[in-house]
Amino acid sequence: MTRPLRLRLLLRDLSIAAAFASMAVSGQVPLWAFGLVLVAVLMGVLGRRPFARYPRLTAALLVPLAGVLYLAVASGQMDLVVAACSFAGLVAAQRVLSESSPATDGQVLLAGLLMIAGGAALSGELLFAVCLLTFAVLASLSLGLAVVEAAVPVGEPVPVRAVMRPLGRGTFVAMLGAMAFFILIPRLNWNVGVRRASPGLGTATSGFSDTVRLGGSGTLKSNPRVVLRARLSPDPGTEQLSSYWVGRTYDTFDGLEWSTIGASTKRHRTRVTLRPGADNQVYQRIELLPAYGSRTLIALETPAKLGNALTHTALGDRRTQLQELGGDELRFVEEGLGYSYEVYSVPPGTDTDPGRMNQQETDQLLALPDNLDPRMEELARRVVGDEKDPLAAAQKLSAWLQREYEYTLELSGDVADPLRDFLFVRKAGHCEHFATALTLMLRTQGFEARLATGFFGGERVGDEYLVRAGDAHAWTHVLVPGRGFVTVDATPPAFRANQSLQLIETMISLYESVEALWRKAVVDYSFRDQLDFVRSMSRPPRDASGQPRPSSSLPPLRAWVTAAGVALAIYGLVRALSQRRARRPAQEATRLVDAVERLLARAGLPPREGETLEDVSARLSGEAHPLAPVLAAITRRYLEARFGQRPLQSGESARLLAQLRRALDDGRPTARAS
Amino acid sequence: MRARLRPPRTLKVTRMGRTYLVVTFGVGLGALNTGNNLLYLVLGLLLSVIILSGVLSERCLRDLTVRRVGVDGAFAGEPFAFRWGITRREGHAFALTLSEADSALTGEGSVGYLPAGAEHVVRADLTAPRRGPMKLLGVRVTTTWPLGLFAKTRVFELPGTLLVYPRRGFACGPPEDAAVSHVGEAPSPRRLDGTGDLAGLRELGEHEDARRVHWLKSASANRLLKVEREREERRTYVLEVRSGLEAEALERRCEEVAEQAHRLIEAGHEVGLELPGQRLRPGAGSGQERALLRALAWLGFEDEREEEAA
Numbered sequence: 010m011t012r013p014l015r016l017r018l019l020l021r022d023l024s025i026a027a028a029f030a031s032m033a034v035s036g037q038v039p040l041w042a043f044g045l046v047l048v049a050v051l052m053g054v055l056g057r058r059p060f061a062r063y064p065r066l067t068a069a070l071l072v073p074l075a076g077v078l079y080l081a082v083a084s085g086q087m088d089l090v091v092a093a094c095s096f097a098g099l100v101a102a103q104r105v106l107s108e109s110s111p112a113t114d115g116q117v118l119l120a121g122l123l124m125i126a127g128g129a130a131l132s133g134e135l136l137f138a139v140c141l142l143t144f145a146v147l148a149s150l151s152l153g154l155a156v157v158e159a160a161v162p163v164g165e166p167v168p169v170r171a172v173m174r175p176l177g178r179g180t181f182v183a184m185l186g187a188m189a190f191f192i193l194i195p196r197l198n199w200n201v202g203v204r205r206a207s208p209g210l211g212t213a214t215s216g217f218s219d220t221v222r223l224g225g226s227g228t229l230k231s232n233p234r235v236v237l238r239a240r241l242s243p244d245p246g247t248e249q250l251s252s253y254w255v256g257r258t259y260d261t262f263d264g265l266e267w268s269t270i271g272a273s274t275k276r277h278r279t280r281v282t283l284r285p286g287a288d289n290q291v292y293q294r295i296e297l298l299p300a301y302g303s304r305t306l307i308a309l310e311t312p313a314k315l316g317n318a319l320t321h322t323a324l325g326d327r328r329t330q331l332q333e334l335g336g337d338e339l340r341f342v343e344e345g346l347g348y349s350y351e352v353y354s355v356p357p358g359t360d361t362d363p364g365r366m367n368q369q370e371t372d373q374l375l376a377l378p379d380n381l382d383p384r385m386e387e388l389a390r391r392v393v394g395d396e397k398d399p400l401a402a403a404q405k406l407s408a409w410l411q412r413e414y415e416y417t418l419e420l421s422g423d424v425a426d427p428l429r430d431f432l433f434v435r436k437a438g439h440c441e442h443f444a445t446a447l448t449l450m451l452r453t454q455g456f457e458a459r460l461a462t463g464f465f466g467g468e469r470v471g472d473e474y475l476v477r478a479g480d481a482h483a484w485t486h487v488l489v490p491g492r493g494f495v496t497v498d499a500t501p502p503a504f505r506a507n508q509s510l511q512l513i514e515t516m517i518s519l520y521e522s523v524e525a526l527w528r529k530a531v532v533d534y535s536f537r538d539q540l541d542f543v544r545s546m547s548r549p550p551r552d553a554s555g556q557p558r559p560s561s562s563l564p565p566l567r568a569w570v571t572a573a574g575v576a577l578a579i580y581g582l583v584r585a586l587s588q589r590r591a592r593r594p595a596q597e598a599t600r601l602v603d604a605v606e607r608l609l610a611r612a613g614l615p616p617r618e619g620e621t622l623e624d625v626s627a628r629l630s631g632e633a634h635p636l637a638p639v640l641a642a643i644t645r646r647y648l649e650a651r652f653g654q655r656p657l658q659s660g661e662s663a664r665l666l667a668q669l670r671r672a673l674d675d676g677r678p679t680a681r682a683s
Numbered sequence: 684m685r686a687r688l689r690p691p692r693t694l695k696v697t698r699m700g701r702t703y704l705v706v707t708f709g710v711g712l713g714a715l716n717t718g719n720n721l722l723y724l725v726l727g728l729l730l731s732v733i734i735l736s737g738v739l740s741e742r743c744l745r746d747l748t749v750r751r752v753g754v755d756g757a758f759a760g761e762p763f764a765f766r767w768g769i770t771r772r773e774g775h776a777f778a779l780t781l782s783e784a785d786s787a788l789t790g791e792g793s794v795g796y797l798p799a800g801a802e803h804v805v806r807a808d809l810t811a812p813r814r815g816p817m818k819l820l821g822v823r824v825t826t827t828w829p830l831g832l833f834a835k836t837r838v839f840e841l842p843g844t845l846l847v848y849p850r851r852g853f854a855c856g857p858p859e860d861a862a863v864s865h866v867g868e869a870p871s872p873r874r875l876d877g878t879g880d881l882a883g884l885r886e887l888g889e890h891e892d893a894r895r896v897h898w899l900k901s902a903s904a905n906r907l908l909k910v911e912r913e914r915e916e917r918r919t920y921v922l923e924v925r926s927g928l929e930a931e932a933l934e935r936r937c938e939e940v941a942e943q944a945h946r947l948i949e950a951g952h953e954v955g956l957e958l959p960g961q962r963l964r965p966g967a968g969s970g971q972e973r974a975l976l977r978a979l980a981w982l983g984f985e986d987e988r989e990e991e992a993a
Contacts (some may be wrong), residue, residue: 156778157828183728196718
C-alpha cells in the first residue's frame, strides 16, 4: 500500500475541524467532547495516527462514550441533537487517528457532513457560515485529490497543481449553486419535533435576574458584543447616544442583594401600557439579538407603551406575548433566538406618571437594610445639607460620589458588606456601587428612590443604534413629586458606556454588521422573501408604500441584470456556434473519407488494415491503377480540408464522390478533380 | 445489439455516493421538518455538489479518443499487460479508468491526469478467463471525478479481437519420442547427443537427457554437469490434438500441448502440431512457439476465424 498524500490528509483533517467547529460555535457541545476532538485533529494535522495499529480496539472505545452520551440524554442533561453531533465528532476523531484508506476517508468526510448538518440545527451564528464554507472547500479539495490519487498508478506523483485549479473553480461554482438552490427551494415547514436554537458562542449579558448581587466582578463592561439594535423616531441624529435603556428596577436592598417586592401578573398581553403617554414620544423599533441572553424587554427611559413583539426562532418569526413583572419589568412569554418589538417612551425631562404601584411598593422606596452602617446616614446628611428637593439632593450626592470616589472594575472576592466596603474602605467601585450608594443615601434622608438596571449609550451604525453588552449599567431613579421617577446617575460619566478596546469594538462591529446581513439574508429568509424575489424579477420595484419608484435617468437594476444575462447567453451561443463552425469542415472531410472508403470497398479495393486514404492512394499510384488519378485528387482535397484549413465548399464533397463513382463505373480515369 | 442498446453515458453511484445521497435526503427532511434556513443552505450545497459532479464528470469524458495499443501475449487465467492510448483534444481529464466493455476480460487501467494534446498510454493487467479469440467491442472509460460520489462511464466503440493462448503452467508428462530425427545433423539414430567439438559444461537441467552427463566432472563438482557440443542435439516432435475432444478435455489437451511445445522449443527441438483439419510443420524458435499457440488458441473457434476472414 502506498503512502497517502499528506496534503490530502491535512485538508481532510482541517475540514473535519471546520465541521466540528460549526457545531461548537453553538456553545452547546460538551467541553470533554470538544477537547477530545480538538486533540485528535491536532494530532492528525501533525501527521500522527496512533490508532492505526489498533483500529478495532479504538473503535470499541466509542461504545462507552456513546453510553455516556446516552445517559446524559436520558437524564435530561443533554439535548439529543447535541449528543448525536458530539458522537459524530468522536467518530470522526477516531477515524482521523486511524490509518488512511478510501473507506476511512469517506467515513471521516461523511461524519463531517453530519456535523455540518448538526451545526445547522444547533447554531444560527455567522461563524457557522464560515465553518460551512471552510468545510465545503477543504472537503472538496480532499475528496478530489483522493479520487485522482486512486487513479494514479503506484509510484507516480499525484498531479496536485493540475487538480487544485479545476477543483477550486468547481467548489466556487458549487457555492453559487448552493445560493441559487437556497433562494429557489420552496420553504416548507412541517414543524414536527423542532428544537430550540441557541444564542451561540460568546458571553451573553448576565440577563435580568430577580436579584442583583452587589460586588460582582464587572467584566461585562468590556464585552463588545452587540445585544440590541434600535431604530428611533424621531431620529436623534447623533453618533453616540447618551440615553438610558431601562430593563427593570429594584426597590429592596438587604445589604447584599437588590430585589423587587412587586409580584408578577399572570396575564399575557400583546401590548402593555406602563404609564400614560405624552407629547413627542420617542418611537423605537428594537431588536434584541441572541447575545442578549434574556427575555426582559429593554426600552429608552421612560417607557410608556410596549408591544407588537415577534420572537425570532429557527422556524422563523412569530408573534409573542408579554408578561408584566414587578419593578416595571416586562418579559417575553416565549423563549427565542432573538426578539423585535415596538416601544413608545416619554422623552427625558418630561413630567410623567410614576406608574402603577401599590402602597407596599411605594413604602419600599424608603426601605433601608437592617444592618445599614450608621455612618452612611451621617455622611448623606453632611452632603445633602438641608436640601429638601429630592432631585437637587440626588444631584448633590451624585456629584459628591463622582468627585470623591473612584471607578474600578478590579473587585475580587465577596465582602460581607459591599456598600460599607465601597463607601468607607475601598472608596472605589463600579456602577452598581455608585447607584446603590446614591439610592440608599437618598433614602436615609427621606427621599424615595430605587435602583434601575439596563444599558447606557448607543452607537450609530447606518440608521440604527447599537447597544453592546458592555453598555450594561445601573443607576438611580429618584421619585420627584409631580414629575415622577427621574434618572440620576452617580457613576462618573466616563465609565458609563462600555469599556472595551476600540480595535476589538471595531472588529466586533464589523462582525455584527456582517452577521446582521447573514441573519437577514439567510437565517430569516422566508417564503415571503422568495415570493418577493420572484416578484422583483417580474415587476418594477416598489418603495415601502407600495408605489412604483419614480423613474430615474438610469435604467433599473433588473434591466442591468437582465441585460447582463442576455449578454452572457449571446456570448455562450456565439462561442458554441464558433466552435461548431470550426469543427464542421473536419467532420465533413471525415464523412468524405468514409464515403470514399465505402465506394472503394464496394469496388473490391478496401483499404488494408491500418491503411489511411493517403496510403491507399499511394499504393494505387504505385500500381498504376486507373483509379489513382481520381483518388489522388480526392485525397489531396481531403488533406487540405482536414488539416490545411481549406474547408470543403458546399456540394464539393458530393461532386468529388460523383467523380469517383463515374471512374469506378467506367473503369477508367476521368478528368482531374479540382 | 447490447452495444446499440447501451445509453451514451451510464452513471453509477459509488458506495460513498450512496451514503451522500442518504445524508442529502436526511438533510432535506430535516429542512422540511424544521424550516431551518441553514439546513436549506446545506441542502442547497449538497444538491449543488451533485449537479456539479455530473457536469464535471461529463466534461471529463468529452473530447477523448481511445485506441488499443495491443498486447504481446495473453494467456488464459493469468494477468497480461494490455495498453490503450488515450488522447484528449482540449481541456483536461482526471481520474479516468479504462477497461474493455462487454467483455469477459477482467482488470482495468487508470490515468490520474490527462492533459490535452499528448497521447497517454494506459497500462492494465487484464485477465482472460478462457482460451480462444475474444471479441472486443469497445473501451469503457469511467471517471469518478470530481468527488468520487458518482462513476460516469462512456463506451468508445472499438471493435477488435484478442486471441488468448491456452493457460500456462499445466503439469504434463514428457512428450512422446521424437517422430523424426533431424536429418543430416544426427546421422546415427543411436547417437542422439550432440555432435561436434566439446563446447563446455553446464548444469543438467530438468527434463534433460541423463545420457549427456559428464560423470567424471560431475563427480568432482558434486553436481550433474551436461556436456555441450558445438552442434547440439535437435529432435523433431509433432504434437497432436486429437479430434473429438470437447470442452474441458479439449482445454486440458490444448494446455498440455502448449506446455510441451514450450518446453521442447526451449530445449532447442523442433515442434510441429497436428490439429483436426490443420497441420503445422515442425519448426524451432519463439516464432514457431507463437504460431503453435495461435493455432491452439483458434482450436474450437474456427467459425469465428472464418467470420473474421470474411
